[in-house]
Amino acid sequence: MQDGRRGWHFPSPVFYHVGKTNMRILVVEDEKKVASFIKKGLEEQSYVVDVAHDGLQGEDMARKNEYDVIILDILLPKQDGVMTCQKIRALKIDVPILMLTALGDTDSKVRGLDAGADDYLTKPFHFEELLARVRALLRRKSQTKGAVLRVDGLVLDPVTRKVERDGKQIRLTTREFALLEYFMRNEGKSLSRTQIAQHVWDVSFDMESNVIDVYVKLLRQKIDRGFQKQLIKTVVGVGYVLSEQDENDKS
Numbered sequence: 277m278q279d280g281r282r283g284w285h286f287p288s289p290v291f292y293h294v295g296k297t298n299m300r301i302l303v304v305e306d307e308k309k310v311a312s313f314i315k316k317g318l319e320e321q322s323y324v325v326d327v328a329h330d331g332l333q334g335e336d337m338a339r340k341n342e343y344d345v346i347i348l349d350i351l352l353p354k355q356d357g358v359m360t361c362q363k364i365r366a367l368k369i370d371v372p373i374l375m376l377t378a379l380g381d382t383d384s385k386v387r388g389l390d391a392g393a394d395d396y397l398t399k400p401f402h403f404e405e406l407l408a409r410v411r412a413l414l415r416r417k418s419q420t421k422g423a424v425l426r427v428d429g430l431v432l433d434p435v436t437r438k439v440e441r442d443g444k445q446i447r448l449t450t451r452e453f454a455l456l457e458y459f460m461r462n463e464g465k466s467l468s469r470t471q472i473a474q475h476v477w478d479v480s481f482d483m484e485s486n487v488i489d490v491y492v493k494l495l496r497q498k499i500d501r502g503f504q505k506q507l508i509k510t511v512v513g514v515g516y517v518l519s520e521q522d523e524n525d526k527s
Contacts, residue, residue: 299344299414300324300475304334304360305376306352310399314347317403318410322450324477331355338364341474343371345413347406350377350388358391365392372413376401425460428520430499430507432460441499451476452495459508459518468515492516 301323305311308329315325326341328334331352338346346364350357361373375388378399385396394416395409425432429442434457439446448456454476459467469488477487492508500506509517 300326300342301410302326302328302334302337302341302343302346304328304331304346304352304357305349306330307349313403314406317407321407324454329353331357331360335360335363338369338371339367345410346371346373347410348373348375348393350375350379350384358387361388361391361393372416374406374409374413425457427460427463427507427518428505429503430460432457439499441503446498448495448498451491452498455491455495456499456518459516462518464517464519464521466511466514466517472515 301318303311303314303318303325305314305327306329311327311329315327318325326337326343328337332354334346334348334352335355348357348361352360355363357375357377361375364371364373372395373393375393375396376399377384377388377396388396394413397406397409425434430439431441432439432453437453439448439453439456455472458472458475470483472488473483496506496508500508505520507518507520509519511517
């Protein structure tokens with residue numbers, strides 16, 4: 277699909293499948309039409325997407341939330357993308373950053389990369405290329421974290437999206453997989469409902485709902501039912517923890 281007014285190239289409704297979905301992405305783009313196209317396309321790939329429309333808002337969201345990739349325009353109001361990138365890196369946030377800009381000259385690219393960006397894409401672009409670059413950044417991040425997660429017989433492969441416990445394969449929905457992956461990457465840490473909502477859902481999530489508790493119950497039924505040791509525990513007054521230590525069980 278092409279937006280003839282600006283020369284944007286977006287794919288028709290058939291999208292490429294990615295190896296690892298349910299990741300959370302921040303798009304910092306002041307052109308609302310462009311931001312909307314990017315958000316819609318990424319959500320078609322099962323990514324959770326938040327959008328900021330200026331540099332200060334983008335910096336604030338990157339500081340408060342945990343993202344797997346940030347897509348950052350350079351020409352932003354209030355604070356440009358280069359400064360935003362520098363401030364994010366100064367906060368010791370190592371999330372992969374993909375710079376977007378209409379400035380295609382070498383000096384502009386060098387400025388963006390020197391500010392801490394991991395990759396650079398010039399506008400206008402084909403959406404398929406954006407997706408490919410996002411996948412590449414996610415693969416690099418996955419490799420630095422370790423490909424397979426293991427907790428007491430529970431195994432999750434973020435690349436193949438396979439989950440098993442004690443050799444028994446477990447089938448999970450996209451949201452259940454995202455929730456379990458978040459638990460396993462934070463093994464032994466008590467996670468509040470707010471933390472879970474921010475990573476597995478998006479900023480518009482209704483904290484008054486009981487959706488998180490419902491999904492935790494569903495996940496428990498799949499990974500704990502029938503096993504002697506219960507891995508997902510309730511932390512009274514806080515939220516939940518995934519741990520192999522029985523003494524922490526407060527459920």
